[in-house]
Amino acid sequence: MKNVVIRSVTFFGIFLVLFLVITEIFKAKWINCYSNNIEPATLIVDGFYENKDELDVVFVGSSNVYENINPLVLFEDYGISSYDFATASQTMSQTYSFTKEAIRLKKPKVIVLDVYGLMYNGNPREDRARRSIDNIPLSINKLEFIKNIVTGMDIKAISDYIFSIKRYHSRWTELSKDDYTYPLRDKHYSYRGHQPHFNTVSCDDLKYNEEVEFKGFTNLSKEYFIKIIELCNKTNTSLVLIKSPNVNWKKVNSDEVNKIIKPYNIKFLDYAKNYKEIGIDVKDCFRDTGRHMNCKGVKIYTDAIGTYLKSNYQLKDYRNEEEFSQMKDDLEIYYQDIESYKLSQLKDVKQILEIVNSNENYSVYYNVNQVDINKYNNKFYQLLIQKGINLTEDISGKNITAESINNLLLGNKGINIIIYDNLTQRVVDNLSVTENLVLEREKKVIRESDL
Amino acid sequence: MLFNSMEFLIFFPIVVLIYFVIPHKIRYIWLLAASYFYYMCWNPKYAILMLLSTVITYLSGILISRANLVPNKLKAVKLKKLFVGFCFSSNLIILFFFKYFDFFISNINLVLRKFNFELLNPQFDIILPVGISFYTFQALSYTMDIYREELKPEKNFLKYALFVSFFPQLVAGPIERSKNLIHQISERHYFEYNRVKNGLLLMLWGFVKKLIIADRLAILVNQVYNNYHDYKGLVLILATIFFSFQIYCDFSSYSDIASGAAQVMGFKLMDNFKQPYFSKSVAEFWRRWHISLSTWFRDYLYIPLGGNRVSKLKGYFNIMVVFAVSGLWHGADWSFVMWGAMNGAYQIIGKELKFLFDKAATIFKVNRESKLHILLKIITTYLLICFSWIFFRADNFSMAIQVIKEMVMEFNPWILTDGTLYQLGLDEKNFRLAIIGIIILLVFDYFNAKQDIRERLGSCHIVFRWSVYYLTIFSIIIFGVYGLGYDASQFIYFQF
Incomplete structure (x- = not known):
């Protein structure tokens, strides 16, 4: 009998290990922080658990948080240590679970909640729920989280969230290199929960005072909103409410928030109302039609929040702390990304190559397709070969493979060039140049997994 | 509660664990309670019907055996026939009402329409209770065996009720014989490692057939048969071939899981399938299929x-x-x-x-x-059996005829190479996996006919053995057709 017990325990032990490994491989992974459509939810959540820094401020909420607040700016300008612990379209019940988890793990001095989630009704869409839940480690909190978003005690739905392999096993037809390598990768997320956007879409006034039909927030939203307030009170965590500038948020919404928080002593910073006062310009601070900001708007908005936090709370300045030396590298990535975006907007190929040659992080790969390279302008040629690696050469040992480069090259008649950023390990520009130095770009989203 | 459901994965280990922990004397009561709970998970009302059938056949059994004691042989035979007749007719009337009433009315209406009479329109909402055909036949076999004096009646009503409702084979067979199962209920079953392991392995193989093969094939079969007007020639032939393996895997998987589950608890159920597609004649097929x-x-x-x-x-x-x-x-x-x-x-x-x-x-x-x-x-x-499956799979007789017509009217071999095969509900990878599944099934059947693969595996080195176990379990987890977005398809034989 003893033998049977030992065998059974060993068998199930090995099974459990294999099961966990396979679960990790099959899990859907949202790990591209440069995507225009989906937030890097896996990076945000994993990065939060991986973060070993002392966090004084944690921002919770929806995309209004992770797209609009940059913890790197907050650190650089105020020395505040913070993290955007948020995923897309979070309902208040999701945000409540995130807040609970943030307080349990990090015990921050301040929780900053963007109240946009009050506008969402009922339970979250499954894909959005998954992006927030899947990477939270199994705990009582997680089980409560699942229970909050599943209607009733639906065992099937609950087990689907606990054993995510049930949902993702059919991904066997589409597993990529990332699925195998990501679980072993360092989960540090340089942007600390923030998803940066660099493009600009100008929009009209946000019409905060516009009168719209509004029936009030749902009881479910209000219930969890009050739960968050009570949780912060109970744990002696300061709570600050904010609303980022957003064309969908109107005065009536803010009035309703003020009504709810009247019995509580809570500060509500309504930047949807005061965006002009802090310097947000609708012409060049948004990346879509007035809902989420680009890096310029983010910088202004984050600074405004930083000013408030610094002057109202005793927050330590971590800028000279040894433990925060990683921040310098992370800031370098941030500035490199800004530079890369600017680079990708330039139309003068010589100017592009000059910048590339002066920045040690860039590599240049090119091929010559159906043209005579001698017919090209000599200065351009000199700039090209200064750093450029002709793809006929051996590029083994580089971060990028010849196969992936060849897949990405535009293949136009002329010289096709790829600019690769070794710091962020991604292709930042993909262009071709004719004999007359006319530049062509294909607008295509480069995924990390393409590399 | 389907076998391939989360609920069963929780239910079964709990039942087995408690079964082996409690004293032998009360185990049948525990199994009876578990069986009724299992059955009531579909619809508690169904249990009343099963109980009714159980009571009728139980009392009939006792009355028939008492009739044997009547000194006047002629009267004894008459009494026995009366009780058997009552038992059969009452059970078959219940079965007829729930399963065939609609069919009966629609045929009557067909005749009435011919003669321009007013059509019947009964206001019943009849839902076919799960597994009614199985437990009714099982209970009737008991009555018949008592009548033939091949079996003595079971006096303990609860044990008899367990014979009718034993959960592993309750809703889709095998239809057990009273001579085989009733005496096992009173036997003592101990926890034997090898028997339990073999039972679990049989269940595992059942899950492979159901989740990896049958449910994958069903996707293509349903796509083609539900839209048969859109398909012709080889596509319909392919769907019919797939259906032949789908129904085999579906039904035999259920029998394997049932037998395996029973074996874990120490019960031996009868074999229900013996490599039917290796039959050399139709008569032999029927000795190997749904035995x-x-x-x-x-x-x-x-x-x-x-x-x-x-x-x-x-x-x-x-x-x-x-x-x-x-x-x-x-x-x-x-x-x-x-x-x-x-x-x-x-x-x-x-x-x-x-x-x-x-x-x-x-x-x-x-x-x-x-x-x-x-x-x-x-x-x-x-091929003969496969042809007959068209009538089985088609929704009705005229559809079957239409399918056969469309099948032979066009010869379109190009569908094998032009990518059409991958637009029938299964993408290329899943289609290939379906074919691999069929090959594995046939190879497994071939070798299993020579020697029980579980026995052969048992004699292999533990590393190899465990590797096979893990490979099988994780193949089910990864390649099985289940989960959210997938409404675990009902076992085909449930409605019979």
């Missing part, structure tokens, strides 16, 4: 009708009756009757043509033991 039902019809219908100990014509008539009724047992539609009749007809034609085959074999000096000859017979049998 518990075939033998039920043999023992309780074919033999009472006279079997083959009658004139040739009457014998053929008996075969046709048995197969037509068997068809009707599978479903309340003429297409099922046609399917059954076809299988009966195959056998009669086979018997009639036997002398021709014998003569041809002599003239052409055919070696009937040669592997090629055997292979040809297997293929021919498979």
